[in-house]
Amino acid sequence: GAVVSQHPSRVICKSGTSVKIECRSLDFQATTMFWYRQFPKQSLMLMATSNEGSKATYEQGVEKDKFLINHASLTLSTLTVTSAHPEDSSFYICSARDRDTYQPQHFGDGTRLSIL
Amino acid sequence: QKEVEQDPGPLSVPEGAIVSLNCTYSNSAFQYFMWYRQYSRKGPELLMYTYSSGNKEDGRFTAQVDKSSKYISLFIRDSQPSDSATYLCAMIEDSWGKLQFGAGTQVVVTP
Numbered sequence: 118g119a120v121v122s123q124h125p126s127r128v129i130c131k132s133g134t135s136v137k138i139e140c141r142s143l144d145f146q147a148t149t150m151f152w153y154r155q156f157p158k159q160s161l162m163l164m165a166t167s168n169e170g171s172k173a174t175y176e177q178g179v180e181k182d183k184f185l186i187n188h189a190s191l192t193l194s195t196l197t198v199t200s201a202h203p204e205d206s207s208f209y210i211c212s213a214r215d216r217d218t219y220q221p222q223h224f225g226d227g228t229r230l231s232i233l
Numbered sequence: 234q235k236e237v238e239q240d241p242g243p244l245s246v247p248e249g250a251i252v253s254l255n256c257t258y259s260n261s262a263f264q265y266f267m268w269y270r271q272y273s274r275k276g277p278e279l280l281m282y283t284y285s286s287g288n289k290e291d292g293r294f295t296a297q298v299d300k301s302s303k304y305i306s307l308f309i310r311d312s313q314p315s316d317s318a319t320y321l322c323a324m325i326e327d328s329w330g331k332l333q334f335g336a337g338t339q340v341v342v343t344p
Contacts, residue, residue: 119279123276151332160321160336160337161334163331166331208274210276212276221282221323222279223279224276224277224278224279225276226275226276227274227276
């Protein structure tokens with residue numbers, strides 16, 4: 118149980134384009150989903166917390182207009198990197214938490230984004 | 234000072250040995266403690282989850298929590314080359330707080 122699916126796993130695109138990443142909880146309802154960014158050989162850095170039906174809460178230093186987050190249902194959250202530039206290239210990982218009881222966050226397999 | 238300290242390694246052990254990992258933390262409000270395993274270019278996978286001091290065992294994995302010393306450990310018995318990965322400790326104050334991660338320890342199990 119507690120499977121989180123993230124899609125796509127790999128994206129390569131040109132500078133200036135927008136990229137959407139999907140995060141789905143497959144076998145549980147996730148009131149809260151999280152988006153992280155991870156640089157090589159570093160730990161995960163929380164970007165934002167996404168609650169179903171409300172606006173996301175962004176961490177300090179994360180541009181809201183650059184990283185658009187939508188959490189329209191209890192099983193789906195999306196991260197859109199708008200007008201992506203090479204410095205946005207990174208490994209993006211989502212996680213989700215079961216709504217009913219406290220359970221640890223379960224993570225997707227990440228999206229490797231490369232902006233040329 | 235970081236809230237969660239974890240030696241990044243790498244930690245190299247021969248196959249069959251016990252892998253010993255640990256994290257220290259400074260925030261006494263942390264109540265829930267987790268260990269995740271992360272393979273290269275994959276998301277973290279939950280291995281162990283505890284919320285009280287003491288030991289918890291699951292197969293070859295044993296997690297220890299010592300809240301008085303603010304110290305947690307993960308032991309992997311009979312290590313296999315497939316255990317080669319980065320192991321992240323993580324902790325949280327309450328049900329709805331943010332996870333605080335350690336830096337992750339890279340483990341290499343050599344055949």
